[in-house]
Amino acid sequence: MAIPLGFYDFMDPHSEDFVMTRFFALLVVLGFSAPSCLADDLPPSSWQLMVTGQRFVAGQAQDPSQSSQSVQIDDRVWLDAAGNYLWLTHSEWPGGIKFQYRQFGTANGGARMDVTKWRDGIWLQRSDAAKAKQDYVDQTYLLPALLQTQLRGATGQLVANSSSVERTNTGTDAAGRPVTWTYNDHGQLLSVAQPQTRYEYLDYPDANPGSQPARIWIYRGGQQIADLQVARQVAELPADFQQIPLGYVDKPTPSSAKATLLAPGVYRIDQTPSGYHTGVVIGRDGIAVFDAPIDAKEAAANKAIIRQLAPTLPIKYIVVSHSHRDHVGGLLALLDPATQVITGVGGQQALQRLFGSSMPHQVREISQQEQLSLGDRHIALWPLRSSHAHDMLVAADVTSGTVFQGDLFYLPEVGPIPPAFPLTAELVQLLNRHIPAWRQLVGVHGRTATPTDVRQSVRLRTQVDKSKP
Template identity: 25%
Template structure:
């Protein structure tokens, strides 16, 4: 009799696996019917109020993302063509502004680079191709998009039993690395959708969209409120109106490769294309180089090298480190100086950790990085995932002097700045050059003059407090400016 038990176990398992698949498919079919998803080919969601938040741009480590007020929002989806277009009109009305999120400088609108964002409402437009992982995930993070994605990936579909509230979860796998999970209510409406995505600093990062206030529009159920979160904090919170079959949504076509829309985005900038060519460098002074792009800087000392800033991504930072070794062959890299914790300025730190380098940052950032730089990165394994190490972090309180006896470089805390509470600037004493990040936004000569910014004024006040003899500012986001430009910007009339 005992010899039959394994056979019985195998038979039970074989019967159980199809049962799971049938339960999952049955739950999906019930949700498609309840939501009217099979009849929906295109939709436009609109909103005239809400909030948008800037991922990775908090005023301090572990704090919520900065808030912007949404005055108009549109999300168009063509489910047949697998295309999404989002447009957000926002105003920077937080007084005073805390954190980042202004985005890069846009010569056309003359916006970006500094908060408060100048010259009226700020418009961000993003096109997404659902044939790509990023585009597909964004479509699947909508209620009907999730159901259509689950149906398209039915071979990997699984379900959990309903809980005491009558809710259940459906999950499917796609692109060999993503698991997308939707929670259905007892009425078979999509309550939330979540997945895990790759982030250059945070590693594996959960993004979740929650839906509520469903209403019937022409036999299709649509949510009247949507809240999206990432990193534990909201990204978007809007009250929605749905127009199924909207002509503008139905007319969407697959965007051309590389099209990302217009306007200022948030979070880490995309890393430059990887290749075999060396990075473009410019020598600003003997032994002091700027690397083009979202700039890193290389400072050559007698028997070591210092790299300032680890932006964008681990892959980009690997190239920066390789360039430093070419410019100063045989010299070890003693420090990687991190200006602040915003993702576009720290997205390459994981590569620095993988290389065993010491990261110099403000002391308030040390606990934050000790957590972030130990996170797994399984979605897109990077240098640190391939070569796990504990981060080596050195915190700066107010000032750190780096010298070889001849060259002197001072790292100073920018006290009381609302952009980031743990922000550092780097002063080359002999050259009278000051490396700064996000505290002053350079403009073309013909551009409209910027309004006064408390962030820029505080930067100037810190330079005066420290009695730094600055001749030239060197901007992490590109370019240089004489110190006189900062003096003029900091002393503009203001309320």
């Protein structure tokens, strides 16, 4: 069946809508019986997406009484029909902690780098062709007009009601994952569901089959994880989208986890699969452990290392810097029969929500400064209602002047010292008040810091703040 030329007379022939509508009009004429069969008809083009909104991150709440944290995002995505993409991410967490990454992919592979260099430093994370393709396909879910041309499957069930007609198809996406998708009588995608993740497309501006929905909701495991506003425009990928700035180096392949001696009786477990660190202090009567990242498997391996350091001593205390899932996911694997878990105010509720019936029995919240005894040495604890997590605890081995903290200060494993985040001022104020002669600062992320490192990072933050208009 021919489409009258007049169908396009009202449109600019060079516009994005003209290109997309000409393609999707075929779907309408054919009764949109098999949208995937026309994938090769989509003219090569590329787009830029402006993605704003919020993601809902379970187990990462500022307030431990809440189950998730809303995180604001402001991303830019370029992608084309040939499988190339560039993704610039920007997100901000409570306490002024900002993530900014640059990630790209082609048919040959891709790479990801930390723009601010505070989390990954100068390490470059490369991906092979298969991973780059999957990452590209993930981005196409934000551009349903392109995604629909790449879905593969037979015509499915026709669903009609008083107001519209919808079709449901089952097949695979371009990464080979099983999906079920629905589209309306205009040929517009309404939803696409993978086994664990579901996308819903809302607020189409018109009935144009190639239109971009203004809003996308994402669900995982039945819980909403994102509410995104997405705007689209025709735009070429930047010519240098594959360029890697000077100074980045390939991230080394992790070797076996090990305990690094920081001071007599004080260790930090390094080179874990996740890159997270666990602090350990060994006293005459027992052991104190600081945080339990990231899951049971990694924590069990860390416990085996601790056993090598002190085969006969019990783990008396596990000090939880704050109850975010990535800091406590391995808690159960570290427990000994009499281990006490120490949290800040509200931490017990967060742990109960995470572990349910497996919740440790000996969990104690502290609301004021106190000390834990290991016999011949003591661990000082200070609760801190920080802007990042209200149940924050800062700890110190008094004997060595080693401070243990989580997420209040960051240095990358390798690379220059970055400007401190705003919440670092909260840590500095606490240290100046309670332990001004501290010698080293151990974090769950990154390398161990000296007082000089912290002062330099704070100065850089001051310079950044002064340079703002």
